[in-house]
Amino acid sequence: MKHCLVFLNVWILFSTHSLAQEAEHDSSYYQTYPSKLTGRYYLSRKYTGLGLETESNKLLYMPNSTLNMGVGVTYQNLTLNLAYGFGFINPERGRGDSRYLDLQVHAYPKNWVIDVFGQFYNGYYLQRHHPTTPDLETTLFPDTKLRKVGASVQYLFNGDKFSYRAAFLQNEWQQRSAGSLLVGMEVYGGQIRNQKGILPTSLSQTSDLRQIKYMEWGPNIGYAYSLVLKKHFFITLSAASGLAVGRTSLHVANGNGERNWAVRPNYFLRGFTGYNSDRWSVNVTYVYNQVNLAPVSGYKVNIGTGNYRFNLVYRFSPGPKLSKRLEWIDRTKRKLLGR
Template identity: 55%
Template sequence: MGDKTGGNTYRFEPNSTLNMGVGATYQNLTLNLAYGFDFLNPDLGQGDSKYLDLQAHMYPKKLVIDFFGQFYRGYHVANSALPGSASDRFTVLPDMHVRKLGASVQYLFNGEKLSLRAAFLQNEWQKKSAASALLGFEMYGGTTYNEGGMLSPSLTNEQIGRYDRSRFLEFGPNAGYVATLVIKRHFFLTGSVSTNLGLGYLSSFEGGQQETSWQVTPNLFVRGFAGYNSRHWSVNVNYVHNRVNLPSTTAYDNTIMTGNYRFNLVHRIAPGPKLGQSLGKLDSFLKSLRNRGNKPR
């Protein structure tokens, strides 16, 4: 949140967890199970957050599809960002809510030669460098809310303390570029960046007074992948960052940022006779569903 009156910027963050777990991928189906173990998440004093974070990043051959369904309660802001505060601890807002729903669909023009599945899902292996343009559409909507104001007036100026909730909706076209550099057939670097010019609506409430705003705002979507691929093993790291700039009001500029990063150690396993037979039945079932959906009506 950028306070135009005071010239300060406040970064609100939830106390989400660093998770570790296992997963399995078969063709284009993936299931991951992870848990935020205590030794990965020492108590830093930022308070507790409750959240449901649903993200799907799918990479069909010529498409890039992303879904977001995020419901967070409980945030904190560093006291070092507050005017006149000498403390390096945190101010906790246990009842602050942020909800975001959104989707992005992009066409991958060179999907025959560039595989994002090789970088993200590791169910393919890209052996040559390639690049492609991206073109698509995205939409986001949601709410922010904290009863009594985003920050207490006793901690900062009175005006920002009265700002307590907003509703937003944005939609519009996007364009981008993605490239993969392959080194000696096994090592790879993949980067993707796209921007969106969305028509956005924001309704905010300050001290019971409503202000609405319509604007065209630019958004940003960045992905980065790096690792090693071979016939049986893959080691890689990846990062996804989505930045949604909301229409500004008379007093504030607001941005909602979403990101996640992963480290993956993958071993590819050839199924044995019994598992191979079961997977063959699954293949036949999925094929029958696809054929049924393609029948003329």
């Protein structure tokens, strides 16, 4: 597979706020495992798509990102995942080659939800066109480049009873249903460009669009709830929306451009479901973030970033030798807390 890429995901997060309050949660709602390792086998795919709408057309561009198979481990607030897009799970479908660096951090300290994005994609194909035109169904745009950098930080009001880490990282176990209000801020910026034209040939006759730049920021609010059935089966859903003030500028082939300021809604959706217990967890997770840009000259543009994953998880206690090697984490924790 020419488009199969090595995927390396390393997430290291130390939150002194989370560590200091770790023992203060309500253990009748969820359990923590500070001395255990959480190992996982998983399948995952990340992507960032581009939606572009005019008065008569709706286009959806997608990268040919790979389905990755990997393993990972979590110990306290440290997570390491390694994955690879093997050819036998990524058959050729005529979608071209995509080169990308997809950096997504979804961190869940006890009372915070932190999401950081660094999306650097080269190479797209036209997945959907409306009205449907057969000759556009497999159009490739190997020179299209998309960049998105941003972050969302939210405060989780009910971290004593509700655990995001139980659903996403599986290093905790939510045993009773609970929910929480979320309030925070977000900021995003980036660009889409293709010096050969962003639009299909049949549409570029009216506007030879070459580049889109954007920047926006604003507050957001949401709610998360975990429904737990018979202590082990869970469905966790979270939705947040924000009103962002943003500026978008469009540039065509001759260098001319137009820009516009607007207030636009963004949204952030998360879904987790599966089985959890003291040792084992089997679950499916999905995280999706959509940034809607300020419309310019009749163009409505959105950028959707997704991450879905299947996890098979096993928690275990490290042996004596490994425990000694992990002692540096506890020493670092005590230093951060001044103990």
